[in-house]
Amino acid sequence: MNVKQLSLSLALVACAVARSASAQPAANNDPLPSWNDGQAKAAIVKFVQRVSDQNSPDYVPEAERIATFDNDGTLWTEHPMYTQLAFAIDRVKTLAPQHPEWKTRQPFKAVLENDLTALAAAGEKGLMELLMVSHAGMSTAEFETIVKDWLANARHPRFKKPYTELTYQPMVELLAYLRANGFKTFIVSGGGVEFMRPMTQAVYGIPPEQVVGSSIKTRYEVRDGKPVLMRLPEVDFIDDHTGKPVGINKFIGRRPIAAFGNSAGDREMLGWTGAGDGARLMMLVFHDDAKREYAYGPANGLPDTKFGAFPQSLMDEAQAKGWHVISMKHDWANVFKGAE
Amino acid sequence: MNVKQLSLSLALVACAVARSASAQPAANNDPLPSWNDGQAKAAIVKFVQRVSDQNSPDYVPEAERIATFDNDGTLWTEHPMYTQLAFAIDRVKTLAPQHPEWKTRQPFKAVLENDLTALAAAGEKGLMELLMVSHAGMSTAEFETIVKDWLANARHPRFKKPYTELTYQPMVELLAYLRANGFKTFIVSGGGVEFMRPMTQAVYGIPPEQVVGSSIKTRYEVRDGKPVLMRLPEVDFIDDHTGKPVGINKFIGRRPIAAFGNSAGDREMLGWTGAGDGARLMMLVFHDDAKREYAYGPANGLPDTKFGAFPQSLMDEAQAKGWHVISMKHDWANVFKGAE
Numbered sequence: 001m002n003v004k005q006l007s008l009s010l011a012l013v014a015c016a017v018a019r020s021a022s023a024q025p026a027a028n029n030d031p032l033p034s035w036n037d038g039q040a041k042a043a044i045v046k047f048v049q050r051v052s053d054q055n056s057p058d059y060v061p062e063a064e065r066i067a068t069f070d071n072d073g074t075l076w077t078e079h080p081m082y083t084q085l086a087f088a089i090d091r092v093k094t095l096a097p098q099h100p101e102w103k104t105r106q107p108f109k110a111v112l113e114n115d116l117t118a119l120a121a122a123g124e125k126g127l128m129e130l131l132m133v134s135h136a137g138m139s140t141a142e143f144e145t146i147v148k149d150w151l152a153n154a155r156h157p158r159f160k161k162p163y164t165e166l167t168y169q170p171m172v173e174l175l176a177y178l179r180a181n182g183f184k185t186f187i188v189s190g191g192g193v194e195f196m197r198p199m200t201q202a203v204y205g206i207p208p209e210q211v212v213g214s215s216i217k218t219r220y221e222v223r224d225g226k227p228v229l230m231r232l233p234e235v236d237f238i239d240d241h242t243g244k245p246v247g248i249n250k251f252i253g254r255r256p257i258a259a260f261g262n263s264a265g266d267r268e269m270l271g272w273t274g275a276g277d278g279a280r281l282m283m284l285v286f287h288d289d290a291k292r293e294y295a296y297g298p299a300n301g302l303p304d305t306k307f308g309a310f311p312q313s314l315m316d317e318a319q320a321k322g323w324h325v326i327s328m329k330h331d332w333a334n335v336f337k338g339a340e
Numbered sequence: 341m342n343v344k345q346l347s348l349s350l351a352l353v354a355c356a357v358a359r360s361a362s363a364q365p366a367a368n369n370d371p372l373p374s375w376n377d378g379q380a381k382a383a384i385v386k387f388v389q390r391v392s393d394q395n396s397p398d399y400v401p402e403a404e405r406i407a408t409f410d411n412d413g414t415l416w417t418e419h420p421m422y423t424q425l426a427f428a429i430d431r432v433k434t435l436a437p438q439h440p441e442w443k444t445r446q447p448f449k450a451v452l453e454n455d456l457t458a459l460a461a462a463g464e465k466g467l468m469e470l471l472m473v474s475h476a477g478m479s480t481a482e483f484e485t486i487v488k489d490w491l492a493n494a495r496h497p498r499f500k501k502p503y504t505e506l507t508y509q510p511m512v513e514l515l516a517y518l519r520a521n522g523f524k525t526f527i528v529s530g531g532g533v534e535f536m537r538p539m540t541q542a543v544y545g546i547p548p549e550q551v552v553g554s555s556i557k558t559r560y561e562v563r564d565g566k567p568v569l570m571r572l573p574e575v576d577f578i579d580d581h582t583g584k585p586v587g588i589n590k591f592i593g594r595r596p597i598a599a600f601g602n603s604a605g606d607r608e609m610l611g612w613t614g615a616g617d618g619a620r621l622m623m624l625v626f627h628d629d630a631k632r633e634y635a636y637g638p639a640n641g642l643p644d645t646k647f648g649a650f651p652q653s654l655m656d657e658a659q660a661k662g663w664h665v666i667s668m669k670h671d672w673a674n675v676f677k678g679a680e
Contacts, residue, residue, distance in 0.1 A: 063541070063547055066549075140589055184549070186549075193590075193593070194593075197593045201403070207403055208592070208593030208594050209406075209524070209526075209550075209591070209592045209593055209594070210549075211593060215590060218586050218589060218590070219582075219586075220582035220583075220585050220586055220608060220612075226615050227585060227608065227611050227612050227615050229585060229586060229589050236590075242559075242560035243560075245560050245567060245569060246558050246559075246560055246569060249480055249558060249569050250533075250555060250558070250576075251549070251591060252548070252549045253533070253534075253537045253548030253549055253551060254548050254549065268560060268567065271567050272560075272567050275566050275567050
């Protein structure tokens with residue numbers, strides 16, 4: 001090897017090192033392979049180009065490229081019930097022997113009797129209360145362990161897989177595509193923030209500090225000389241409906257330029273996002289694929305549901321305001337990773 | 341130019357492009373020029389090396405390098421009173437003609453009579469209430485404009501400069517040094533989160549979504565067909581003392597490995613940070629420099645204060661737990677940018 005060859009080799013090695021440390025991998029292939037060609041995919045690609053091209057009149061500086069995602073029904077399956085509710089049911093059953101009074105008290109009675117109709121009738125806030133009450137009294141660290149154990153062992157009743165494998169592959173690709181284009185991706189979900197945080201980094205590439213959700217109160221205590229945060233049976237914040245813009249302002253402190261949801265609970269988040277100046281992208285996942293996942297509305301004549309309802313009024317609002325509706329059946333080539 | 345030379349040139353150009361896009365600039369100079377050589381500076385540099393060297397037994401992955409900073413008295417001046425209190429006083433005086441009842445009601449009476457003793461006696465929560473009550477009734481967007489206008493025009497009574505120029509240059513260098521070494525820097529302050537967010541990016545390089553603070557409640561409303569968040573005269577969260585670990589868990593969702601404060605209100609944040617496993621750095625700024633800034637304790641016999649008190653018990657706790665105390669007088673070569 002002569003000096004020039006050596007120099008070339010060294011330069012290439014240095015270059016490879018520098019490249020491996022840089023944030024943006026070269027993207028030669030379609031970054032959204034699980035999306036069928038169509039209006040939804042085209043809208044995403046066009047929007048990202050508009051806001052990230054410095055010569056575009058709609059250019060948005062990277063720091064302001066905030067995208068928020070609902071979780072249940074938008075990033076992962078929410079049927080036959082919210083995953084967190086399945087977790088709550090398992091916990092309540094585990095703890096039931098210590099709480100004989102639950103046998104006659106709703107919504108615990110419904111849980112112990114596997115009465116899903118009575119459970120659903122308790123509404124989102126009732127379900128949240130069930131979850132919170134049944135999960136208070138331990139430290140935040142203990143709760144994290146409980147959640148991780150459950151996520152590792154529980155299986156979805158229909159798909160017989162861990163819930164963390166029932167994330168939507170097209171949305172996981174979308175998250176990565178946005179981040180590769182300078183976006184900061186956040187979850188803004190009605191789900192409990194401490195239920196989501198143990199899995200969001202591994203599953204979505206979203207770190208805990210970018211997860212906004214509902215919460216119960218915690219209290220600082222010193223236990224055996226060590227500080228702990230104890231989870232109290234008291235709702236702190238419900239991050240749903242009008243709570244979503246409130247939560248976005250409180251936790252993120254700036255308005256998203258893109259927002260993704262799938263149900264009536266996301267209406268205000270999309271409205272808040274769309275009310276800002278400049279280019280905006282608002283999208284709703286519509287579950288119309290009973291074969292590969294589930295089909296529910298009641299928009300477009302699909303069956304109604306207590307978990308992630310998409311009423312006709314939301315479909316009408318989407319059309320009136322230019323929010324894109326993603327048809328799971330038509331827009332997604334794959335639903336789950338490796339499912340097809 | 342032969343083929344090998346051309347290849348070398350192309351490789352070097354590609355390499356330069358890749359390097360310019362990477363996050364870490366080459367640091368040939370001292371990254372902390374406003375710090376005098378001494379134990380505090382040495383502790384910072386040693387800690388950063390320990391956690392960022394992949395071959396160190398104390399290595400911490402970048403994602404977990406969370407550092408939290410108090411704001412008042414840690415990143416900028418808090419005397420003769422909290423900056424936010426100076427803002428509140430100006431606002432109350434501006435609004436006073438519309439509120440004749442304030443003439444006889446504390447803490448408003450104290451504000452209108454320039455009675456700092458009575459104001460300080462109202463305590464941190466009283467001061468917060470004054471601030472919140474006097475600032476409710478407008479949208480979050482309107483409040484942001486009011487804060488920005490005030491910050492642009494108000495001047496510190498002693499230094500005759502905008503408050504945003506009274507940030508501590510050594511701490512601004514420390515923030516940048518940590519970020520250059522893969523840390524994510526957060527503010528965790530008793531101050532109002534919406535008072536800080538309009539200036540933290542420009543002044544500290546900290547984006548709004550990395551600012552945790554006290555807050556009042558907001559309500560989502562639709563005004564003239566557009567959604568707004570209205571600020572309500574109701575305290576939502578006090579991010580001080582035990583509220584700091586609670587706020588860290590709520591907003592960040594993981595434990596910091598480094599925490600910086602300057603007063604009794606930061607005790608629990610430093611304790612919470614130190615209670616985690618692995619390498620940790622906890623530091624307290626001690627204001628012992630009446631000439632260049634202010635001197636207050638009451639630790640070490642310095643005068644007591646209602647704004648950022650550093651009692652002897654905190655000094656003792658720092659020594660017992662290995663928290664580093666930064667002497668403004670001895671450890672800082674400069675206090676403010678361009679002041680010397």
